[in-house]
Amino acid sequence: MNESLFDRLKNSLEQPKDVFLITITGHSNNLFIGEKALLWPNGDFFTESPLPAYFHSKIFESCEKLIRRKKTGLINFVFDGIEIECFAEYFPIPIHLIVAGAGHVCEPVVDMGKMLGFYVTVIDDRSEFANRRRFPHADEVCCQSYIEYFRHVKITDQSYILLLTRGHKYDVLSLQELLNRKEKAAYIGMIGSRRRISGVFNELLRDFPEDSLDCLYTPVGLDLGAETPAEIAVSIMAELLKVKNQTSGSSLSSQIREYAKLGFREGAAK
Structure with missing residues (x-):
């Protein structure tokens, strides 16, 4: 049986490898809206639908900034004269x-x-x-x-x-x-x-x-x-x-108490 997209996503996180889940959110043909694909930072691509290799490369090129920043975000590109919008959701490697x-x-x-x-x-x-x-x-x-x-x-x-x-x-x-x-x-x-x-x-x-x-x-x-x-x-x-x-590890009350005391003194002085 062929492995589903979500099986691939689960397996990737278990290996562990970070991955982006790409969802088409904007397309002139409504049939394509909601189509999903997986994109790995090395350029590997997986989809259950047959899509041309050039489409893969356009998504990868548009995602390069998100890949560098390891961030979720929207991407936009033109494919065969059609403007396409995708939501790229980043799934990081668990610590x-x-x-x-x-x-x-x-x-x-x-x-x-x-x-x-x-x-x-x-x-x-x-x-x-x-x-x-x-x-x-x-x-x-x-x-x-x-x-x-x-x-x-x-x-x-x-x-x-x-x-x-x-x-x-x-x-x-x-x-x-x-x-x-x-x-x-x-x-x-x-x-x-x-x-x-x-x-x-x-x-x-x-x-x-x-x-x-x-x-x-x-x-x-x-x-x-x-x-x-x-x-x-x-x-x-x-x-x-x-x-x-990357925090101090000090007690939170050491900051809040001073802030509260300052507010009390200022209120009492009025």
Whole structure:
């Protein structure tokens, strides 16, 4: 059976690849209004209706600005003397949250990651930990060595990596692979005590320059006084959101209270 357009859209997002859903919204022939197609940033095109290749190229050419900006918008072009309007809806690659180490903290991290809309992968080298029974909501559960996984996994500026492994040896192995990669993740966080962090840094600094570790958030999370796995997960995800959204992470009340006090003083002075 031929794959439908929406099957292709779903599969593209699961791979994951960003894609535009093109809908014809303006055409002199009403029969064409509502026709849909998929356009990928590399120029690949899919439609269930037979359309000439030149039509594909006109859509791609008209979408180039939206592709660069990764934005949804309207496009207009002329095809065979007919003015055509299309709505190009951008479906971005979901942010990829990779959690290395499938211990107790990993479970609430995965659940919160899915609630926040991340594509979540769990990686651990122990089958009794890395399995679907423990992580039914994860998008991927990989049982393999950290070295092999981080050597081959696709890393982009939409990759957020958490190292929650069972020992600093595994943190070092993972970081050696990540730091050797030309592609850089948006965030790498590592759990651990001062002693564990010091041990990791001492080993890595034998082979990597000091500034290469500036990308590493460790100990991971914001200072919330977290103790339980769920509280630690909240602390971790709060820091991850702070980095993703490029915000201060400070309490919102620190700004609102000053604004409210100022308004009160001005009102009292009148």
